Each structure stands twice: as C-alpha cells, then as structure tokens.
Amino acid sequence: MGQKTHPVGFRLGIIRGWDSNWYAARDLPVKLVEDEEIRRYLATRLRRAGLSRCVIERTLKSVVLTLHTSRPGVVIGRSGSEVEKLREEIKKLTNKEDIRININEIKRPELDAELVAQNVAQQLEGRVSFRRAMKQAVTAAMRMGAEGIRIRVAGRLGGAEMGRTEQYLEGRVPLHTIRADIDFAQATSHTIYGSIGVKVWIYRGEILGQPDLSPNIQAQRQQMQQQFQPPARKRRGRRSRDGDQAS
Known part of the structure; x- marks a missing residue:
C-alpha cells in the first residue's frame, strides 16, 4: 500500500x-537537538507574531537566525526592545554570545502554508465553523495567485461524537511533480471537544531551470526588488488650450 x-x-x-x-563533525546530535529547542521556543514565544520559518545558520x-514572519512589528517591538530580549533568551539556550537575528x-501570508494552517487552527479554537474557516482560507489563497490549494481538517468537527475528516480542494496540487513549488504545513487546534488536526497544501507554480537553494533566497529577492524599484512618477495635470493647468 502506497504511503504519502x-x-x-x-x-x-x-x-x-x-x-x-551548518557543518558539524562529532557534535551533530547536540546541534540538531539545540535547533529543535530553538524552533519550539520561538513557536511558543512568537505564537501571535505570524512566524512561518526559522532558518538557522552557524559559524x-x-x-x-532568520525569522520569516508576517508581523515583523510584533517581533521587533518598540525601538527594537523585543529583539534584544529575544537575543538574550537565545543566548541562554545556545551558550553563545554572538547571536544575530x-x-x-x-x-x-495567504500563500504561506504555515501561516494558513495557524490561522485555520486559531479560528477553530475561537469556535468558528470549520467550513467557514476553510472556505475563507481557500478563497484568499486563490485570490492572491495560488494555482491550487488543499485544506484538510480531522477530529471531532463541530463537537460531533465521532471524529471525521473534511477537506476543501480548489485548483490543482500535483504532488508527484518535483518541479512543482508546493508548500505544506500542519497545525493542531486544541478545542473543548479535543484536538483537531489541520493540514494545508499550496501550489504556487512550477520552478524551471536550476534554482538557487540558499535558505533566504526569497528574502534576498524581495530586498533587491525594493532597492531597484524605480520611484513613482508624479502625475501632472493636463493643460487646457487657454494655458491654465487642469486639475
């Protein structure tokens, strides 16, 4: 029987x-456990900050640490106060003085599977109908340019006595096409009836050629686009035949 x-x-x-x-010779297991502890801590500490990924690079x-978030203001805080607190807390976890964030x-964020899964899970905890939460997420992703999205929830949906699985699918999600850029994430919603699992697949198109596999390539591309974006031209009013400038 085939498995997913x-x-x-x-x-x-x-x-x-x-x-x-990063590279490690003998202390590979120690660093792996440390990375997992950092990610778990950040997921708890920045639960309301829309944290999607945490890329860890070591020398x-x-x-x-490169934090990919939809709400950077919450992470930074006023005058960078929250970042400084976060840096001090990470120092205690890693026992290293040079921590860069x-x-x-x-x-x-509508095209990020992790953020979509977190959003649906939070709505379920707020007693929003699971059908409504799923439908809103699907509609928002397709409106923002996704070529396909699938959302699956499983558990005691709506407080039912027996658990079941429901899903919404719009567009196409080609799981067997390796060049397909598919983002996947899962989250858990803790409701008064029990835990409900949420899984999200988002298809964002195909990647052709030899892609750059550096972890923060998307962030670098966004910064380059912002730097080289030409300034918007000021709109001038038309001049009438009498020589007066029209508004």
Missing part, C-alpha cells in the same frame, strides 16, 4: 533548500 511522503522533504536539494545550514562562534517580512 512529505511534500517539502521530497523536494529538498532539488527546488528547496534546508532550514538548518564557529556565532548563530544567525534577521527578520524577513512575508508580503503575502
């Missing part, structure tokens, strides 16, 4: 890079 593979792990090294970038004496804003 993870859409992100299936494409690692082909069209998607790794979220942990001999420093740790560089970069923040990348996600411009279109």
